[in-house]
Amino acid sequence: MNIPLSDTGLRRVVRLVALLNLGYFGIEFAVALAIGSVSLFADSIDFLEDASVNFLIFAALGWSAVRRARDGMALAGILLVPGLATLWTAWEKFNMPVAPDPVPLTLAGAGACAVNFACAYMLARYRTHGGSLTRAAFLSARNDVLANIAIIAAGLVTAFLWPTAWPDLIVGLGIAAMNTGAAREVWEAARKEHRAAQA
Numbered sequence: 001m002n003i004p005l006s007d008t009g010l011r012r013v014v015r016l017v018a019l020l021n022l023g024y025f026g027i028e029f030a031v032a033l034a035i036g037s038v039s040l041f042a043d044s045i046d047f048l049e050d051a052s053v054n055f056l057i058f059a060a061l062g063w064s065a066v067r068r069a070r071d072g073m074a075l076a077g078i079l080l081v082p083g084l085a086t087l088w089t090a091w092e093k094f095n096m097p098v099a100p101d102p103v104p105l106t107l108a109g110a111g112a113c114a115v116n117f118a119c120a121y122m123l124a125r126y127r128t129h130g131g132s133l134t135r136a137a138f139l140s141a142r143n144d145v146l147a148n149i150a151i152i153a154a155g156l157v158t159a160f161l162w163p164t165a166w167p168d169l170i171v172g173l174g175i176a177a178m179n180t181g182a183a184r185e186v187w188e189a190a191r192k193e194h195r196a197a198q199a
Helices: 010-036 038-060 065-095 102-124 132-160 167-198
Strands: none
Touching: 010 038, 010 102, 010 132, 038 065, 038 102, 038 132, 038 167, 065 132, 065 167, 102 132, 132 167
């Protein structure tokens, strides 16, 4: 049985997910700047993007199917922003390849993983409701858990095996690629919904 788009449970979940993402954005962004980490910078921008996506979903749940589909296409564009920001940061890091401190890198990645896992768990129940909007939120949270595991691995590799900037750079670029794939999936789903709503 489909859950109504106006369901208060769904609205409560996306609002809580938005607030969690906004809160951890500030933490991770500060750590990224302090230790010069590309992967944490990319992930912190991703937290800000996730907060924006979920606040938009919260506002759009009462809209018509056509308007929701258009909003989904706009969200696909938003999903590309962290990737572009990461590419710029990676280029700067490539020119000055200093390894970030692995301890705060690993700890910040673990904290991000916990936040994103909680968000993905909360959104999983609603991922097929609300069309491309809730799909965007769930895909982003799910992908972020994988990205955070990679950040933790980069911190451990930097600490014990390869004390260079490369593990952090590789993970940061991987996060950018993951966000590009999520944006494509959301765009395709929103386009399909838009055509169906207009038929």
